[in-house]
Amino acid sequence: MRRPPRPPSPQGRGFSRNTERPPAGEARRGPPAEATPGGMLWLHGLHSVAAALANPARRLRRLLLTSDAHKEISARLPPPWRIQPELAERAHFAAFLPEDSVHQGAALLVEALEPLDIHDAIDAGPGPILVLDQVTDPRNVGAILRSAAAFGASAVVMQDRHAPPETGALARAASGALELVPMIRVVNLARALDELKKHDCWVVGLDGTAPTTLAQAGLAGRRVALVLGAEGEGMRRLTREGCDELARLPISDRMESLNVSAAAAVALYELGRM
Structure with a gap:
């Protein structure tokens, strides 16, 4: 029946x-x-x-x-x-x-989205490229993707290991930006930085101890690959050595540092003003 x-x-x-x-x-x-x-x-x-x-x-x-x-x-x-x-x-x-x-x-x-490589980041547009060195919290990565979409970054690059997988929690934190900003995973971050340099990207590591602020670094007219390290430990030695220069955000002495996703948002805003 x-x-x-x-x-x-x-x-x-x-x-x-x-x-x-x-x-x-x-x-x-x-x-x-x-x-x-x-x-x-x-x-x-x-x-x-x-x-x-x-x-x-x-x-x-x-x-x-x-x-x-x-x-x-x-x-x-x-x-x-x-x-x-x-x-x-x-x-x-x-x-x-x-x-x-x-x-x-x-x-x-x-x-899951189809995997991309470092050349997809280079070809994604003229905006800055964010490079994450062992940022493992999916909520931070999602928030960074959201800021990347808001401030015109062309891609977010991270390691294949020591980085969160594509999950619902990461996508929820990204508030739709996971579908808008290419998220690229690489096996070796130092080699990825070398490849970015070969394609005229100026690699700037964000470091709270750097003597120069991001605004003072003279980045106007350059395509920037901005490197952010894990909270607490910061960038690893090889990653730091692979940067063309280091720069910091001018924050108050009352706070030692910013959350990595907040630092990414502030840095992208600063780059957009140049």
Whole structure:
């Protein structure tokens, strides 16, 4: 016997109700994990999901939305989209997202972005390139991507190891910028700096002990690759030696340093004024 047709969704056509099967990657026992088998991940939050829907390079697998989230994203990015959304209750998201996820009723299962190399950073545009030396906190990397998009940086370069993977938490912190700014991973950061120099990038390491401030470094008219080290330890020796010069931000003596994502934002703003 055939089932009767489903009643129309309150959001209109193309919006089905998810009641029968758990999302791909759902953990049936134990806490949910952000990564799923096959190199896929769940993005969550209105900004992250809307940006991924608008990114033609992003491969989409499954979209779950509450009714309110569907209205919000539709206002930002009018349908039709490349994937049909499924209606889900807010409580259902806890089954496949980490407990502390601020998902806002939106989750999108995607494939990881295609890997890029250092030449993609060079060719991405005229803006500065950010180079991260062992910045491991995904929230910091996400915030740096957000500042990079806001202030016109062309790419963010980091190591393949000692750097966070592409996750929903990183994308949430980036507030959509993961889809806008190329994030490039390299095996050897020192070799990447050498390659940037060969293509007329002036490599500046941000160091709180440098005698010269970023504004005093005479960078107007140059394409800058700005290197930021991990909080506490700063840049490693080989990374520091690979810089053309070191510069600092002029902060008050009352504070020893800035959070690395805050330093990136201030430095990018300063570069934009030159």
